[in-house]
Every structure is written in structure tokens, then in C-alpha cells.
Amino acid sequence: MKYKSLVILLFIFCAFTLSAAQEDAVPVDTVQLDSILPPAPVSNLTAQDNKNDHGHGITLQWELSPDDAAGQNTVLSYDVFRWVPFFMDTLQSIQDSLTGAEGTMAKQLRKQRDQAIAMIPQAHKSYPENGEWRKIGTAFSGQTAYEDVGVKERESPDYMADHTDYYYRVDAVTFDPAIRASSEIVGPVQSSGQLFNTGRIPVFVAVIVFGFLTIFFVARAKKGADLYVRPLAGIEAVDDAIGRATEMGKPILYVLGLGTADMIATIASFTILGRVAKRVAEYQTELIVPCYDPIVMTVAQETTKAAFLDAGRPDAFKEDTVYFVTQSQFAYVAAVNGTMLRELPATNIYMGKFFAESLLLAETGALAGSIQIAGTDEIAQLPFFIVACDYTLIGEELYAASAYLGREPILLGSLKAQDYAKAAVIILAIVGVVAAALEWTAFTGLFRVID
Amino acid sequence: MRRQIPLALVFIFGIFMIFQYFVPHESSEWIYEFFLKWAIIIGIFALALGIWSLIRVSVDRIKTKKLNWGYSLITLAGLFVMMFFGFTGEGLENPMFRNFFNHILIPIQATMFALLAFFIASAAYRAFRARNVMASLLLIAALIVMLRFNPYLGPLGPYTADASSWLLNVPNLAAKRAIIIGIGLGIVATALKVILGIERGYMGKG
Numbered sequence: 001m002k003y004k005s006l007v008i009l010l011f012i013f014c015a016f017t018l019s020a021a022q023e024d025a026v027p028v029d030t031v032q033l034d035s036i037l038p039p040a041p042v043s044n045l046t047a048q049d050n051k052n053d054h055g056h057g058i059t060l061q062w063e064l065s066p067d068d069a070a071g072q073n074t075v076l077s078y079d080v081f082r083w084v085p086f087f088m089d090t091l092q093s094i095q096d097s098l099t100g101a102e103g104t105m106a107k108q109l110r111k112q113r114d115q116a117i118a119m120i121p122q123a124h125k126s127y128p129e130n131g132e133w134r135k136i137g138t139a140f141s142g143q144t145a146y147e148d149v150g151v152k153e154r155e156s157p158d159y160m161a162d163h164t165d166y167y168y169r170v171d172a173v174t175f176d177p178a179i180r181a182s183s184e185i186v187g188p189v190q191s192s193g194q195l196f197n198t199g200r201i202p203v204f205v206a207v208i209v210f211g212f213l214t215i216f217f218v219a220r221a222k223k224g225a226d227l228y229v230r231p232l233a234g235i236e237a238v239d240d241a242i243g244r245a246t247e248m249g250k251p252i253l254y255v256l257g258l259g260t261a262d263m264i265a266t267i268a269s270f271t272i273l274g275r276v277a278k279r280v281a282e283y284q285t286e287l288i289v290p291c292y293d294p295i296v297m298t299v300a301q302e303t304t305k306a307a308f309l310d311a312g313r314p315d316a317f318k319e320d321t322v323y324f325v326t327q328s329q330f331a332y333v334a335a336v337n338g339t340m341l342r343e344l345p346a347t348n349i350y351m352g353k354f355f356a357e358s359l360l361l362a363e364t365g366a367l368a369g370s371i372q373i374a375g376t377d378e379i380a381q382l383p384f385f386i387v388a389c390d391y392t393l394i395g396e397e398l399y400a401a402s403a404y405l406g407r408e409p410i411l412l413g414s415l416k417a418q419d420y421a422k423a424a425v426i427i428l429a430i431v432g433v434v435a436a437a438l439e440w441t442a443f444t445g446l447f448r449v450i451d
Numbered sequence: 452m453r454r455q456i457p458l459a460l461v462f463i464f465g466i467f468m469i470f471q472y473f474v475p476h477e478s479s480e481w482i483y484e485f486f487l488k489w490a491i492i493i494g495i496f497a498l499a500l501g502i503w504s505l506i507r508v509s510v511d512r513i514k515t516k517k518l519n520w521g522y523s524l525i526t527l528a529g530l531f532v533m534m535f536f537g538f539t540g541e542g543l544e545n546p547m548f549r550n551f552f553n554h555i556l557i558p559i560q561a562t563m564f565a566l567l568a569f570f571i572a573s574a575a576y577r578a579f580r581a582r583n584v585m586a587s588l589l590l591i592a593a594l595i596v597m598l599r600f601n602p603y604l605g606p607l608g609p610y611t612a613d614a615s616s617w618l619l620n621v622p623n624l625a626a627k628r629a630i631i632i633g634i635g636l637g638i639v640a641t642a643l644k645v646i647l648g649i650e651r652g653y654m655g656k657g
Contacts, residue, residue, distance in 0.1 A: 299653055
């Protein structure tokens with residue numbers, strides 16, 4: 001009886017499992033591959049040189065096959081073909097031989113390769129003889145464009161020569177790769193580099209307008225116009241901080257940040273360092289400038305030396321005032337923090353490009369009891385400096401600091417140009433909001449930058 | 452002459468760099484890349500100067516027995532030991548070089564970075580003290596943003612998330628964009644001043 005029940009239970013279980021398996025089974029594809037008819041090909045295929053590039057690129061555009069998401073609905077993708085002369089294989093074999101070749105052999109092969117590269121345009125002129133169609137890429141169904149972008153390096157296997165006749169065709173491909181339809185052949189088309197990127201016209205206009213504004217206000221300042229610049233508390237505090245250091249007989253620590261010499265924040269910092277070094281030389285206070293980047297160190301050394309010379313104290317300048325520490329971010333932090341805790345500087349000045357080390361430096365300085373003045377254009381680090389420092393120059397104030405410190409009319413003139421440019425940006429932003437709300441695309445399109 | 456040649460070089464290369472941005476042609480790119488390679492070469496020579504500066508400063512500290520001069524000794528020992536292992540055997544794959552790098556340098560750097568957590572806490576304490584109206588507003592805003600990540604808020608959760616998103620995407624983003632526009636204009640103005648020779652601070656002359 002027991003066994004009977006067990007057998008019945010087993011039978012029921014098997015029956016359920018079987019029925020579940022049948023439900024879960026992937027339905028057999030009822031479409032027979034033999035039944036797929038060749039799809040209609042793409043139409044209106046065009047090929048043209050890529051706009052606003054350095055050359056070596058051609059864009060293909062077409063209208064979808066009527067069987068792409070419609071009609072027979074059999075198009076899976078589009079294969080893009082380019083006609084390639086067999087000569088390109090010869091070139092490739094020379095390139096392959098060059099890999100690992102040395103000495104005279106390499107020299108000869110390089111000469112051969114250069115000669116072969118010069119013959120690429122000629123080889124393409126033999127179309128349709130001595131060559132074949134080769135697939136260069138795939139576009140998914142629904143896509144109507146493909147960019148054939150080669151590289152400009154002549155040594156690369158993907159090199160695409162400019163001023164060469166290229167021919168293309170596009171195949172609409174079904175689930176069965178053998179069933180496809182080829183488009184009409186398009187060509188010859190040549191790629192070439194442009195001399196002006198028209199997509200960047202708005203930037204060009206802005207630079208020209210701003211450049212003229214700057215020159216105009218600098219010229220006005222030279223003529224003696226009185227230009228008001230609002231006070232910057234952080235910069236006004238620099239003199240007091242240097243005075244404090246002199247009274248306390250303690251050094252001033254100047255940190256240029258982690259930026260390289262080509263960054264504008266670092267360049268602005270050099271100018272401020274020059275001003276600070278001049279005051280330091282006049283007050284005969286000690287200055288410490290640990291550097292993260294060796295080029296920055298070299299420039300900072302020259303800046304400081306020149307400032308001491310300007311102050312009439314070249315003898316007071318010590319080579320060790322500005323020194324290199326390391327190019328490792330946190331090792332640099334450790335070294336500067338160590339200097340802060342050993343030397344206990346009266347004033348710490350952080351000007352330039354800062355990253356994750358900003359708070360580590362500023363908090364240690366605060367713990368050491370130093371007056372701290374910071375300035376950076378790195379937005380993510382500004383809150384840290386604002387919290388941990390006594391004065392912070394926010395963004396553009398860092399660039400304005402040098403002009404403000406010197407009080408030279410020529411430098412103040414450029415600040416005025418910045419103010420007018422900002423006013424223009426505010427007005428354009430308001431007009432832009434209105435234009436966007438009214439869907440006035442002709443206006444908003446004027447400011448669109450296409451890279 | 453010592454000042455005019457650098458100024459002329461800055462003007463020529465500065466103007467070229469401006470136009471290079473608008474000229475996508477291969478020749479323009481080639482010159483740009485050529486200059487970038489030069490910058491790398493100059494950087495390598497400058498690194499030698501940097502290392503020399505580090506050695507000189509450290510030796511001076513050891514010689515004059517300045518406060519904590521022992522650290523300078525360790526700096527020099529570390530520099531020369533790593534250079535020795537880096538230039539012998541398998542170079543950068545030298546086991547001793549890799550061991551020093553993986554088991555000493557990386558943990559020390561990670562430790563320095565980890566200190567940031569504690570510094571953020573102490574900085575936040577100072578920032579969020581409600582001393583005046585503005586500081587109180589900052590405290591409230593910060594509390595809302597922090598509460599967003601609290602999983603125990605229950606029915607208040609979605610409201611806090613919405614308020615937090617609004618704070619980040621509206622007033623915060625507006626202020627950030629204003630600063631970015633100012634920075635952008637400041638960068639262009641400073642670059643123009645440098646190119647035109649108005650700003651000469653980098654040469655030690657204001």
C-alpha cells in the first residue's frame with residue numbers, strides 16, 4: 001500500500017514537472033530560414049567628408065530598408081563595405097615585416113612603407129579592378145548613418161589616407177547572413193581636414209568680443225580712468241598676515257597646490273607668490289614654499305628670486321626657500337603637514353589647484369594655529385577651504401587677486417572687462433530662458449557649440 | 452632682452468594655441484602634439500632639478516641638525532633605495548622594489564587619505580555651529596542632505612529625498628554655475644593678460 005502511494009505520488013510529481021517543463025520550454029522558432037525573402041536594400045545612400053575634423057573620416061547616410069521594422073520586418077543589421085585595393089595588403093605585409101625589424105633592414109622597410117603610403121591614392125583609382133569589397137563595420141537596424149573614421153598615424157593598420165577615392169555600399173542583412181540586399185555603390189568620395197571648425201563659431205565670437213573688451217578697458221585704465229574694484233577681504237588680509245608673521249618671528253608657508261605650470265590657477269598663484277615674496281623680503285620674514293611639481297618649483301624659484309631683487313634684498317633670498325617635495329599626492333600632504341607642525345608658521349597661504357588634499361592641509365594648519373588664506377578655482381574644494389581657513393578667494397577672485405594686490409591700473413582694466421562680460425552673460429541667460437520657453441530655436445541655436 | 456624673449460615666446464605660442472582650438476586640420480594637430488611632447492621633455496629635465504633640490508634641502512637639514520633632521524635621513528634613504536632597486540635586476544618588476552611600493556608606500560598613502568574622514572568630521576562640526584542665521588540655514592540644509600541617506604526615516608523618507616534633491620539641483624547648482632561662469636571668464640582674461648604681456652607675475656614681475 002505504501003509503495004502504491006509512493007508510485008502514485010511519484011507519477012503526479014513527474015506529470016507536474018513535465019507539464020512545467022513544457023510551459024518553460026523556449027517555443028520553437030516557427031520561421032523557417034528558407035522562407036526569408038531577400039529584404040529591400042537601403043536607398044539614397046550618400047557619403048561625404050566628415051565636417052570640422054582633421055580628415056581621415058567619411059560619413060555615410062541612407063534611408064532605411066522598407067523591411068526594417070516594417071514590411072517583412074526581416075532586417076537585423078546593416079553591413080558597411082568599402083572597396084579596398086589589393087595593394088593595401090602589400091602595404092600591410094610591409095608593416096608586419098617592420099615589426100621586430102632592426103638596423104638596415106628596418107630602414108629599408110620604412111622607406112618601402114613610405115613609398116607605398118604615397119601610392120595609396122593611385123591604388124584606389126584602379127576601382128573596380130585589383131580590389132575587393134571588405135566589410136568595415138556594422139550598423140544596427142533602425143540606424144541611418146555610419147562614420148568610417150580611420151586614424152591619421154601612417155604606421156597604423158587603421159590609417160585612412162586623405163584625398164583618396166573611396167567607394168562604399170551598405171548591405172541590409174537578415175537573420176540569415178547569406179540573405180541580404182546590397183545598396184547602390186556610392187563614390188568616389190574623399191576625406192580631407194578643415195581649416196576652421198564652424199561648430200565653434202560661438203566660442204570664437206565670444207573670445208573676440210571679450211578680447212576687445214579687455215583691450216578697451218586696459219587702454220582706458222592706461223589713460224588714467226578711475227576704475228573701482230570691490231575689496232577682496234582675503235587679499236587685504238595678506239599684508240596683515242605677513243605683518244603678523246614678522247611680529248611673531250615665525251615663517252610664512254606658501255602652497256601652490258597640485259596644479260602644473262600650464263594651469264591658469266597656478267599662473268595666478270605665481271603672481272600672488274611674487275607679491276607675497278616681495279613683502280616678505282621687505283619685512284625680512286622667512287618664507288617656505290614646498291612644491292609638488294618640478295616645473296612649478298623652477299618657476300616659483302625664479303618668481304621669488306625676482307621679487308627679492310625688486311624689494312632690494314637679493315642677499316636675503318635663499319635657494320632653499322622654494323623646494324621640491326614629491327609628485328605623490330599624499331606623500332606631499334604628509335611632508336607639508338609635517339612642516340606645519342614642526343615650523344608652526346604664522347600664516348599659511350594656499351593658492352592654486354587643490355584636490356583631496358585641501359582639507360588635510362587646511363585642517364592641520366588650523367590645528368597649528370596659523371592664520372590661513374586660501375584661493376582655488378576647484379569648486380569641489382571650496383567648501384573645505386571656507387570651513388577651515390580664515391579667508392577664501394572663491395573661483396575668479398584668485399585671478400583677480402594679482403591685479404588687486406598690485407593696484408596697477410592696467411591689471412584692474414581687465415577686471416572691468418570681466419565684470420562687463422558677466423553682465424552680458426546674465427542678460428543672455430535671461431533672454432535665453434525666455435527664448436527657450438517660447439521655443440525660439442533660432443536664437444538658442446546661435447549659442448550651440450558643436451565639437 | 453632677458454625679459455623680452457620670454458614675452459615674445461609667450462605671445463607667439465599663446466596666439467598659436469588660441470587658433471589651434473579653432474583649426475581642426477592635421478597640420479595644426481601635429482604642431483600641437485609636437486609642443487606637448489616638448490612639454491614632457493622639459494618636465495623630465497625639471498624632475499632632475501626637483502630631485503636635486505630635494506637632496507640639497509635634506510642634506511642641509513642633516514648637516515645643520517635642524518629639528519627632526521632624522522626625517523630627512525629617511526627621505527634620502529627611501530629615495531636612494533628605491534632608485535637602486537628600480538635600476539637593478541628587473542627594473543620596476545624588481546621584487547624588492549614592488550615590495551617596498553606595495554607594502555610600505557601604498558599603505559602609508561592610504562592612511563593619509565583615510566585621515567580625511569576624521570578631518571571632515573571636525574570641519575563639519577565647525578561649519579555647522581548655528582552661530583547666526585546663515586550658519587543655521589547651512590546646518591538645516593546639511594541635515595536634510597545627510598538625512599537623505601538615512602534608511603530609518605520611514606514615511607518621511609521620500610519627502611527628505613525630494614527636499615535634498617531640490618537643494619542640490621536648484622540653489623546649489625545655481626551657485627555652482629555662477630562660480631563656473633566667473634571662473635571661465637577669469638581664465639580667459641588671465642590667459643589674455645599673460646599672452647599680451649600685461650600679466651608678468653610668472654616671471655617675477657607684476
